[in-house]
Amino acid sequence: MSLGELDFIEALRAFATHPAARGLADDAAVLGDLVLTHDTIAEGVHFLPDDPPASVGWKLVAVNLSDLAAKGAEPLAALMSATICGDGVWERAFLSGVAAACEAFRLPLVGGDTIALPFGAPRVLGLTAIGRGGSVVPSRAGARPGDRLWLAGTLGDAAAGLALLKADARAEGMLVEAYRRPLPLLAAGQVLAPFAHAMMDISDGLLLDLARLIKASGCGARIDLDALPLTREFVGERGSGRAARLFAATGGDDYALLAALAPDLDPGLSLCLPSATIFGTIGTITAGDGIELFDAAGDVPLPERLGYEHHRPNPS
């Protein structure tokens, strides 16, 4: 993040002091029972001109819904901001992806704005998603030493898919799909929220997002690399050794949910997660102030890069 951006976000924080803003340090704003989030993506920054436009539309909706999932919120409506450059062919395909995701996740698109940009300007696409929170809307703060860390979803698929695409833009398959068409875990989020001391979605990499959670909660975490949930496709592509697991823990674009739950909570008894949800414990919250990693072979040094910091210079 450049100095200009840091300055800007500092200045934003200085006046966005309403409690609903949660210090601009959470996945979403919480105003009464409303949960509000906005993500903007730009061509050349968050997606590439040769990415299939329908997948860009899908992803714009999905990443916003993942923020609602992290609050346990039910989606109510969305407003979209779209730019149009040139003949609009790309945008029509983009829109089909937006429509498919809105349909899949029952998100009514109720308004927004469409503006024409000069030819050659990068496309800038934004979505505001509005949801209704349940009885408890967890934040990133609130995890307590002794809590167990649970993960809904899997790690590494999207990052492995992106690596395949970087090697060959025509790559296909489940890993590429995971990168292009993430699935927000809305139902799991709604089930977990009332029990979660802290919860967030994993968008920039487990370790980077976990670092934010423990910083907000004022504690540390100890993670069992061997417990990270990997898919068969991921293991087929990258293996399941320590390097592969560190790759999965720092890859980003997972849109899994990370929740800190009380140690005596047995989710198998207490929670009724959708049957297809992959769900397991990956570690514990500690009284320390950083992340410790270990696997069957012993302690594992924390990698230098915890995730994709530059992907999200965003305040919310």
Next chain:
Amino acid sequence: MSLGELDFIEALRAFATHPAARGLADDAAVLGDLVLTHDTIAEGVHFLPDDPPASVGWKLVAVNLSDLAAKGAEPLAALMSATICGDGVWERAFLSGVAAACEAFRLPLVGGDTIALPFGAPRVLGLTAIGRGGSVVPSRAGARPGDRLWLAGTLGDAAAGLALLKADARAEGMLVEAYRRPLPLLAAGQVLAPFAHAMMDISDGLLLDLARLIKASGCGARIDLDALPLTREFVGERGSGRAARLFAATGGDDYALLAALAPDLDPGLSLCLPSATIFGTIGTITAGDGIELFDAAGDVPLPERLGYEHHRPNPS
């Protein structure tokens, strides 16, 4: 509007079928008691690189709040999408204008997104404003033949200010301020909404916006040019003859409120508008299907250009 844009908006309408979207033909979406609006502005399209950045920030907030005013809604919160290019100096000044408007209109900024764009890309700035509607949330449809058309606010100042700036980028004064720092008529909108058969804000020019209102309502309108509210500053700059009044009726950027009220309603008795609000009747709704203009000298032909169509290729 290009074919690409028209196609795109047509495709948007095809799937934004939720009643809250109001056919993407209103100033805002209405979802339960929530009123939702989003406007995006781009450098080189809606503002110029040498416009004072603080005024761009003010205007972004004000135009969204004017959409809430047209629904009689009380502002609850906003989310902002901002791009950052280069060193962020422009953006810091922009943000000071956003903060000033949020402060002036008691609008908490609670979230959003900030993304870095490559150097040289046009800035794209968006705001989602969320408000709470009252017992009645008027739309553009609903005006009935016989209704009187009332206008809160004045016309022409902003267009006259823009003309001054085009002649001399260093121009100053009340008209330039009206262009740069419009004031959304939130209190007037809240007072008028329960009585309005139809209401909207005048952003693209009275005649163009009125044409939208009567199209949505399925009726016509007859406007007394002599009744248009002009400020002393406007008259000092452009006069008060027919040409000046047609300029004021097609200028745009007024952010006045246009309301169709029952003919037997006497706003002086029934309504309690803020004392500073300039408010008067400018015509009537007719059983026809177009706009008729007249002044003391007789009928006035409708000008070819009714307002700034290209300013707002937006669905909401």
